[in-house]
Amino acid sequence: MADDLHGLLAGFLQAMTHSQLSEEPQRIAGLVVPNAEGLSKRQRIDLTLANLTREELARFALKFAAHRGDIALDEASRKVIEANDPPLTHITRRDVARAFGDDLAGERSTVEMVGRYFPLSTPLEGFLGSSGRSLRDQIAQHMDRNPGDWSVEYLFGEIGAFDCSRARFGALLEEAVHPLSRSGDEQAQMVAALNNILARDGYELAQEGELSGHPIFGFRPLVRGVGGRPKNLIFASRGPKPEIGFADAINNDIVILSGEESCLVYDRPIGSNGLLWSELVAWWSDFTPGTNAANLGARLQESLASDAERKLFATYFKTYRSVLGEALPALLPQVYLHYDPAVVKTLRHRLPLPRQRMDFLLLLPGRQRIVLEVDGKHHFSENDHPSLKVYADMVSADRELRLAGYEVYRFGANELVGDGAEPKIADFFEKLFRLHRVRQ
Structure with a gap:
């Protein structure tokens, strides 16, 4: 490109x-x-x-x-x-087209709407039909003068909407649900139908204003998330910290140089819907035949470093396992994502990874990545003395994570122990899941 x-x-x-x-x-x-x-x-x-x-x-x-x-x-x-942003797939675009049936423009002219974003009258080969007429003439005949001749799916194929940029595709959708095209219940129903489809890839039509009392919708990412796809989840270390470097810096393929026996590596594809507990259990059952969810839970708890972390982990599953069932996101403890190579000379010509370990990570729908940190005194002190340097390193790492698209939430360890800990943890996850649309 x-x-x-x-x-x-x-x-x-x-x-x-x-x-x-x-x-x-x-x-x-x-x-x-x-x-x-x-x-x-x-x-x-x-x-x-x-x-x-x-x-x-x-x-x-x-x-x-x-x-x-x-x-x-x-x-x-x-x-x-747009290359590093979540894709809007051909499948999603096809289903969007089918949601319109044979009527893209509603009360407006299809050829005028489409012509604002796609070339329709070029003499170049590929924009003329077998009759020699321009694409503009064909759309006017088969969609405006004779509605129903062409489906919107066929139209999208003719104008190149299946392969165009997301910005151009989104702009076309904005026109199709504009009050001049559709209003009232028809507009509301169409927006709802399109959002059900677009959400699969992490996008939506959201109200951005009004025109004469009618909603105006804009195409945008569903929520702020992280570009790209997580590739090697290394987590739940119950021994020495794994030492990690790049096997392939171009493709972000990483290799564990030492400590592999003490941690877990989830290397299956993780899509836009995130990682569910049921998917992690299925992987675990294949990884260690004869085991089940209880065995996995026990193994993950072995990596927890404090009573506060154990309370957060246990309360999460106690509160939401039955409520969310198969839709429960996996709560991953002690996640190692970004590292400096342990031995630089063994990774010659490879890029370094900044050091970072996360107490817990949730991979939610729409490529939302939620980091939970449980702060003990080691987050603020060195050799039992308050340390501005340790604190500065921590907040610097938080900034980098947020700038990369992660959400970071911190708990003081004292919050997560005692009689009031469970209600506080349950209330946090309830608000988190509603904010990030895991629950309605």
Whole structure:
């Protein structure tokens, strides 16, 4: 994608004169093109673009695309920017199309709505049908003048909506549920149906305002979550801290250099719905034949380091095992995710991992990752003396986790012992699950 974007942006700039190159890119996008004597336009452009990261390239290109209304450049830019975000799959887009049936635009013109976001009148091959008519003419005939000729699913295939950027797809959905297209019960029912589908990939249509008393909806991520997919969950160490490094820095494949025998490694795919206790139990049963959920629970408790951690763990299952049943998220103790390599020379040419252990981790739907920390005195002191450095290291690590998309909640160990501990823990998880939509 970056190579395509580089070529499109270079072509956009190449169409300018030398004089324009010295002024227009900076005026439009803040991009400075050097004006060294003796350089050709191509050399000036290549020199400029060579110094940009992929993300910088995309953000400059977006500004040029908006200035010219260039859909191809806009699409190439957005796909680079969206590359690390949760995908909106072909299956979800197909089911969205089927939810509309044969009526995308409601009370509006389909061709006018679609034409705002997709090229319909280009002479390029692929946008003309067998009759030689433009796609614009065909949509007008089969969806506006003769409703029912084409389904929305067929339309999406013709315009490229199954493969376009999420931003473009989302913008089309916003138009389809706009009050000018649908209002009242029809709008509400359509939004509800679409949200049931979009939620599978972690997106939604959320109300952002009103127009003459009618709701206006915007397409957005369902909740803030972490990009990417967790790949190797290393947790529940009951012995020496595992020493971990990268086996493949490109794919984030990690290897345990020592201490593997004392910890558990969950290496099955974890999708957008997170990790459920039932899934962890199924993995455990395959990993250690003849065992069950009780055996797994006992094994996890062996990794808990304090009475406070044991109380939190036990109360979680006591309170929610029967309430949520198969939908209960797995509460993972002593999770090791990010490490410095133990022996750098054994991992030559690999990237280091910042040191971090988490007391508990929940992987919730929508790629939400919830970190729970139980703070004893070692979080604030060193050799039994208060330590600003230890505290600073802790809050610094919290910041990095939050900036990476994790939610971090801390308990003082004293909160989790005594008669009032269970109600406090149960109340926390009740509020947490409602906030993150595990419970309605």
